[in-house]
Amino acid sequence: MYQDFQKHLSQQIADIKSAGLYKDERLICSPQGADILVKGQHVLNFCANNYLGLANHPALINAAKKALDERGYGMSSVRFICGTQDRHKELEAAIAKFFGTEDTILYAACFDANGGVFEPLLTEEDAIISDSLNHASIIDGVRLCKAKRFRYANADMEDLEKQLIAAKDCRFRLIATDGVFSMDGNVCPLDKIYELANKYNAMVMVDESHSAGVVGKTGRGVTEQYNLRGKIEILTGTLGKAFGGAVGGFTTGKKEIIDILRQRSRPYLFSNSLPPMVVAAGIEMFAMMDRTNELQDKLHANTKYFVDKMVAAGFDCKPTQSAICAVMLYDAKLSQVMAARLQEEGIYVTGFYYPVVPQGQARIRVQLSAAHETEHLDKCIAAFTKIGKELGVLK
Numbered sequence: 433m434y435q436d437f438q439k440h441l442s443q444q445i446a447d448i449k450s451a452g453l454y455k456d457e458r459l460i461c462s463p464q465g466a467d468i469l470v471k472g473q474h475v476l477n478f479c480a481n482n483y484l485g486l487a488n489h490p491a492l493i494n495a496a497k498k499a500l501d502e503r504g505y506g507m508s509s510v511r512f513i514c515g516t517q518d519r520h521k522e523l524e525a526a527i528a529k530f531f532g533t534e535d536t537i538l539y540a541a542c543f544d545a546n547g548g549v550f551e552p553l554l555t556e557e558d559a560i561i562s563d564s565l566n567h568a569s570i571i572d573g574v575r576l577c578k579a580k581r582f583r584y585a586n587a588d589m590e591d592l593e594k595q596l597i598a599a600k601d602c603r604f605r606l607i608a609t610d611g612v613f614s615m616d617g618n619v620c621p622l623d624k625i626y627e628l629a630n631k632y633n634a635m636v637m638v639d640e641s642h643s644a645g646v647v648g649k650t651g652r653g654v655t656e657q658y659n660l661r662g663k664i665e666i667l668t669g670t671l672g673k674a675f676g677g678a679v680g681g682f683t684t685g686k687k688e689i690i691d692i693l694r695q696r697s698r699p700y701l702f703s704n705s706l707p708p709m710v711v712a713a714g715i716e717m718f719a720m721m722d723r724t725n726e727l728q729d730k731l732h733a734n735t736k737y738f739v740d741k742m743v744a745a746g747f748d749c750k751p752t753q754s755a756i757c758a759v760m761l762y763d764a765k766l767s768q769v770m771a772a773r774l775q776e777e778g779i780y781v782t783g784f785y786y787p788v789v790p791q792g793q794a795r796i797r798v799q800l801s802a803a804h805e806t807e808h809l810d811k812c813i814a815a816f817t818k819i820g821k822e823l824g825v826l827k
């Protein structure tokens with residue numbers, strides 16, 4: 433039975449490879465951080481989502497170790513049967529406090545939070561109006577929901593208004609958007625989205641995965657940036673990026689919404705609870721951010737330093753309001769050659785090209801972190817400049 437299927441898959445794999453789209457995984461043999469060990473070579477890491485440098489932070493590691501001793505390794509249950517410790521509620525409250533929301537529900541990942549947020553809330557009488565560049569997990573979540581689907585061009589408020597008008601006869605309308613779009617680093621125009629939502633009686637859902645801990649003066653995300661704390665009905669996010677980088681996701685927002693999700697959201701009801709060590713590290717992290725803004729300040733300073741120097745060196749960088757700097761090269765092959773050359777120079781970055789970004793928009797995406805020191809940034813800029821000249825990107 434398997435033989436025909438095996439042929440079918442082998443053909444697909446060969447096609448992916450010949451299109452140059454096969455993803456190889458580079459093996460890291462050290463903890464995550466600014467300086468990592470890849471195939472025996474030390475490289476400076478500029479492609480992790482480790483925005484606040486917490487992935488290997490001693491305070492989080494100690495909290496996790498302590499929780500292992502005090503609360504064990506795993507929960508062996510979903511939340512509503514026998515998988516809720518007092519600590520899960522504590523973490524949910526900490527997340528709500530951080531974002532200025534009413535309540536929070538935890539998931540195994542943000543992919544699950546997004547997969548389980550639409551279907552329990554909306555039916556075929558309703559409408560979801562979604563940004564065209566939203567993350568795959570939002571797209572999948574919308575697919576699982578019976579609501580009518582409307583799409584607007586990335587951050588295009590004229591188009592959003594058109595779609596809101598088209599959806600005006602639906603019972604409820606929900607606008608769904610990423611907080612930061614991960615390929616360009618732009619923040620969604622939440623002030624204008626909120627205005628349109630009010631004008632057309634719609635609700636708003638923002639995925640804060642790349643913005644939480646990063647955007648806004650104290651890293652409280654896009655609602656801080658636009659002075660809309662507590663005003664947005666639904667926020668989702670991950671504990672897998674700025675917030676420690678392990679696993680975990682959440683939905684936070686209006687109390688009744690979170691209440692219904694606890695009753696009806698399938699990835700919550702039918703998937704295991706977060707392990708105690710992850711929960712404990714999360715609690716420690718939010719307590720730390722309550723005490724000090726040091727890491728957010730360092731991340732913001734690092735980002736500004738890097739982007740300013742790269743632009744001064746002559747690189748074409750997309751304007752960013754996050755910790756993502758897209759260095760535009762336009763040519764797919766060039767993006768791959770340049771990333772490979774940079775790795776030889778000890779700088780670990782990733783080149784992206786079609787279909788991950790639009791045709792002719794190939795780039796290298798640099799992700800800044802509070803784990804970077806100025807000397808790391810200087811080395812990165814120097815390597816970019818050297819290779820940029822070598823490959824004719826810089827004159």
Ligand SMILES: *Cc1c(COP(=O)(O)O)cnc(C)c1O
Pocket residue numbers: 540541542543544546567569610614639641642669670671672679680681
């Ligand atoms: C990374 C990411 C997710 C997925 O988060 P996980 O917790 O890793 O599942 C969801 N949405 C966006 C916008 C992301 O960038």
